[in-house]
Amino acid sequence: MGKVIRFQFTKGSEVRFLSHLDLLRTMERALRRAKLPMAYSEGFSPRPVMAFGFALPVGVLSEAEYGDFEFSEIFDPQEFMTIYNKHLPKGLKVVEAERLPEGASSLMKKINTAKYEVLLPNKEAKELESRWQFLRGQDTFFVQRETKRGVRELDILPFLYDVSLQGSRHDGVIIECVCALGNEGNLRIEELGALLNFNPKEVIITRTGQLIKMNNHYGLPMGNRGLKWKES
Amino acid sequence: MDKTIASLLPYVQKPGRYTNQELNAEHKDWKNTLIKVALAFPDIYDVGMGHLGYKILYSLINARKDSLAERVYLPWIDLLDLMEENQIPLTSLESGAKLTEFDLLGFTLQYELSYSNILKTLDLAGIPRYSTDRRETDPLVMAGGPCAFNAEPLADFFDFVVLGEGEEVLGEILDVVSSIKRQGGSREELLSKIAALDGIYVPRLYEPIYDENGDFSGLKSTGTNAPAQINKRVIKDLNKSHFPEEFIVPFVEVVHDRTMVEVMRGCTRGCRFCQAGMIYRPIRERKPEILEEQVSKLVKSTGYEEISLSSLSSGDYSHIKPLLENLISEYQGCGITVSLPSLRVDSFSMELAKEIQKARKTGLTFAPEAGTQRLRDVINKNVTESDLKEVVQGAFKAGWYSIKLYFMIGLPTETQDDLDGIIKLAHEVIAWGREFGTGRRLPQVSISVASFVPKPHTPFQWMGQESLDSLREKQKYLRDKLRHPGIRFSYPRVEESFLEAVFSRGDRRLGKVLEKAVDLGCRFDSWSDCLRFDLWEKAFEECGIDPHYYANRTRNFSESLPWSHLSAGLERDFLLDEWKKAIEASVTEDCRWDKCSNCGVCPNLGVKNEIVGDNRHG
Ligand code: SF4
Numbered sequence: 001m002g003k004v005i006r007f008q009f010t011k012g013s014e015v016r017f018l019s020h021l022d023l024l025r026t027m028e029r030a031l032r033r034a035k036l037p038m039a040y041s042e043g044f045s046p047r048p049v050m051a052f053g054f055a056l057p058v059g060v061l062s063e064a065e066y067g068d069f070e071f072s073e074i075f076d077p078q079e080f081m082t083i084y085n086k087h088l089p090k091g092l093k094v095v096e097a098e099r100l101p102e103g104a105s106s107l108m109k110k111i112n113t114a115k116y117e118v119l120l121p122n123k124e125a126k127e128l129e130s131r132w133q134f135l136r137g138q139d140t141f142f143v144q145r146e147t148k149r150g151v152r153e154l155d156i157l158p159f160l161y162d163v164s165l166q167g168s169r170h171d172g173v174i175i176e177c178v179c180a181l182g183n184e185g186n187l188r189i190e191e192l193g194a195l196l197n198f199n200p201k202e203v204i205i206t207r208t209g210q211l212i213k214m215n216n217h218y219g220l221p222m223g224n225r226g227l228k229w230k231e232s
Numbered sequence: 233m234d235k236t237i238a239s240l241l242p243y244v245q246k247p248g249r250y251t252n253q254e255l256n257a258e259h260k261d262w263k264n265t266l267i268k269v270a271l272a273f274p275d276i277y278d279v280g281m282g283h284l285g286y287k288i289l290y291s292l293i294n295a296r297k298d299s300l301a302e303r304v305y306l307p308w309i310d311l312l313d314l315m316e317e318n319q320i321p322l323t324s325l326e327s328g329a330k331l332t333e334f335d336l337l338g339f340t341l342q343y344e345l346s347y348s349n350i351l352k353t354l355d356l357a358g359i360p361r362y363s364t365d366r367r368e369t370d371p372l373v374m375a376g377g378p379c380a381f382n383a384e385p386l387a388d389f390f391d392f393v394v395l396g397e398g399e400e401v402l403g404e405i406l407d408v409v410s411s412i413k414r415q416g417g418s419r420e421e422l423l424s425k426i427a428a429l430d431g432i433y434v435p436r437l438y439e440p441i442y443d444e445n446g447d448f449s450g451l452k453s454t455g456t457n458a459p460a461q462i463n464k465r466v467i468k469d470l471n472k473s474h475f476p477e478e479f480i481v482p483f484v485e486v487v488h489d490r491t492m493v494e495v496m497r498g499c500t501r502g503c504r505f506c507q508a509g510m511i512y513r514p515i516r517e518r519k520p521e522i523l524e525e526q527v528s529k530l531v532k533s534t535g536y537e538e539i540s541l542s543s544l545s546s547g548d549y550s551h552i553k554p555l556l557e558n559l560i561s562e563y564q565g566c567g568i569t570v571s572l573p574s575l576r577v578d579s580f581s582m583e584l585a586k587e588i589q590k591a592r593k594t595g596l597t598f599a600p601e602a603g604t605q606r607l608r609d610v611i612n613k614n615v616t617e618s619d620l621k622e623v624v625q626g627a628f629k630a631g632w633y634s635i636k637l638y639f640m641i642g643l644p645t646e647t648q649d650d651l652d653g654i655i656k657l658a659h660e661v662i663a664w665g666r667e668f669g670t671g672r673r674l675p676q677v678s679i680s681v682a683s684f685v686p687k688p689h690t691p692f693q694w695m696g697q698e699s700l701d702s703l704r705e706k707q708k709y710l711r712d713k714l715r716h717p718g719i720r721f722s723y724p725r726v727e728e729s730f731l732e733a734v735f736s737r738g739d740r741r742l743g744k745v746l747e748k749a750v751d752l753g754c755r756f757d758s759w760s761d762c763l764r765f766d767l768w769e770k771a772f773e774e775c776g777i778d779p780h781y782y783a784n785r786t787r788n789f790s791e792s793l794p795w796s797h798l799s800a801g802l803e804r805d806f807l808l809d810e811w812k813k814a815i816e817a818s819v820t821e822d823c824r825w826d827k828c829s830n831c832g833v834c835p836n837l838g839v840k841n842e843i844v845g846d847n848r849h850g
Contacts, residue, residue, distance in 0.1 A: 059247070
C-alpha cells in the first residue's frame, strides 16, 4: 500500500456556490490547519500533492466527490478522516477514506459516469415519463455547445444513459439521472436540463455518484462495491 | 415580492460572495446580544474582505459579550439590479438581518470614489440618506477611515464621524450605547452622549458659513458638544491594542487573501503628496515577539499560504530583517511564503527582496513617483538616481526580469524635463536589463502613471489640480514616447483623479451633487468600466456647482479650509513651511532617524514615535 489516501466527500448547501478552484483552495487551507504530514511538490513554492475528480458545476450539491492526497509517510485513513473533518468548513465532510495501492490510476482516468438526483418542483411523474419515452424514441438530440474553441453542434443524446423516478412529493418529483462525465464524453448540467425540460438554476441538483462504467457494469472509485449495470 | 437573495444567486456572477458560512465568521446569538453593529464596506465583498482595519473592528466588537458585529458589502451590479427590481432589501451577511435592525451602521471611508456606493447602500437598506430624516428606529450611521479627515461632502449623511484610529473609541461608543439601551433613552440622547467622546464629530451640530463670493468661510456650532476642533484618536501603544487571532477565510478569491500583521502604524518619511504619511503620525512599531505570536495564531486559524507584513512602509520597521528571517525559517517548510506590500528603492530593500523572493523572480515594484531628482526633492521622495540604478541593476543581476515603476504626473512645479525623465528612466531600465539580465526572458518594465490629486492635511492641500486637458496631453505624450516592446504603460482615467480631487477637498455643498449623481445612476465609480463621467457632469450642472472650483482652484493661504476643524494633530505652519520648501526643492528629513521636523502631532496629541530597535538601515 502506498502513501496516497483516496477519500469521498460531500458538498452541502453552505458551499454549493464554490467553484472548483475555490474548493481546491479551501481544501488546501484546511490541510494546512490540520497540520497533516503531506507530501509537498518540488520547486520554489511547494504545494501539497493532491488530485480531485471532475469539477462539480457551481450550484450543484454532492454526496460523492473524490480526492487523493499524498502523504509524506504511511498514514491511517481513519485518523486522516477524523482530523481533517475537524478542520473543514461547514458543508464539506469526508465520509470515507482508504489507502490506495501503489500505482493506482488517477481519479480523472477512471471516472466516466455521473449520477445526479434532481428535485423538480411543479412537475408530475407522468410528464417526466413521457419525456423520457420521447427521448428514447429519438436517434439524436442536437444542442449548441460553447467551448473555448467556439460553438459547435453536438448530439448529446448518447450521453444520457438512464433516467428513473425516485419519488413523488406534493411539490414535485425526484428523479435520478445517469450520464456521461469526463473527457471521453460529458453531459453538462444545462444540457441535462435541455433534455429533460428543466431550468438547472431553479431546481436542486445533487451529484450522488461518480462511477466507472465498464462494459455492462458500474464500479466505484473507492472500495469494491461495484453496482450492477441496469438494463434500460 | 416572493424572490429572495438565495433564489437570485444562481443568476449572478461569483455567487460565493454572498454566502455566509466562511470559516471563522462570527454567528453570535442575535436575540441575546444587546448591541448590534453592522460594518459596511462601500464596495463588493472581494474588495472589502481584504481590508485589515475592518477585520480589526469586526473582531474587536465581537470579542465583547454585549455586542455583535456583522458584515455588509454592496452586491455587484448584477445582483444589485436584481435586488432593486425585486425590492429586496440589503441585509447583513451573518444573520441576514435588515440594516434597520442594527443599532449602529458603520461605513469605512477609504477612497472618495466609493461615496456613491455609500448612498447606494443606504438606499438598498431602506435607511433615509439624510441624517435629519432618520427615524427613531433607524441605526445611527457612523463613518471612519482616512477620508473622514474631510468628511464635509458627506456631512449630511452621517450621524457621527470617528476621527483617527478606532480601536479605543469604538469601545467607548459601545459603552455609551450599552448604558443607554439598558436605561432606556432616545436616539437623540444617545447621539449627544456619543458626541461628548473625544474624536467624535457630529456634523449636524455645525453649520457652514459662506461669504459673499460663495467661498467657505468657516463653521459655526449650533449645539452643545460641538468643539471648534476635533482631534483624531491615536493608539499610543500598539503592543496593547486589539488584534484578531482569527481572520474570516473567504471561499471565493478576494484581494489580500492572506495572513496579515501590522508591523507598525504611521510613516514619517514625509512625502509631501501623501495623505496617509501625514494623518497616521507618529510611528508606532509593534514588538517582533508579539508579531510572531500573532502570525502563529493566524496561520493556525486560517491555513493561509501567505503571510504579509503590512504597514505604510514595512521596509522601515526596525526589526524587519530578523523578523523576516525568523518567519521564513519557521514557515517555509509547510509551503507558506512571506511577503512585504511595498519595497523602498535602496540596497537594503534588495536584500529583503532576495530573502522573500528567492523563489518567485516574477516582478519587483518600486515607486520613484517622479522622473527627475529635482521633482523628487519637491515631493520629498527620498530616492536618488544612483539608488535606482543600483537597485534595478542588482535586480536584473539577481535574476529578476520584470520591474514595475510607479510615477505621478501633474505634481507641483512639474516641467517637460520631468516627463522626459520618466521616459528616459523607462528606456534605461530596459537597457540595464539587456546588459545585466541573467535570465532567458527579455527584460520588461511596467510604467504606471497616476494623475496627482492634492489631498487635505498635506503640504499640497492648497494647490489646484492640473486641468483635465493638460493631464490628458501629458498621458498622450508619455504613451507615444513609451511605445516599445519591452515597456508596458498604464494610467488611470483622468476623470477618476478629477472626481477624487473634487471630493477630497470639497465642502458640504457637494452632498447634493453626490445625491443627484446616485439618482442619475452613478455607482462603483472606482471601477473604471463603471464610472459614468457624463452623469457626474450632468449632476454638477443640475446642481449649479462647478467641479473645477474644487479640483483645479489654487486656494489662498488665508482662506478657510472646510476640513480645518478636523485635526490630525498637524500644525498649519508645518504644512505651509513644507509647501515653501517644496517650491524650493528642499528636502525634510525623516523624524524617525533625524531631528523632529515639528509637524505638531507629538505635542498636540501627547504621543511620540515608538521604535522597538535602533538599528537604522537603508
Ligand atoms: S512631532 Fe516631530 S517627532 Fe512627532 S511625528 Fe511630528 S515631526 Fe515626527
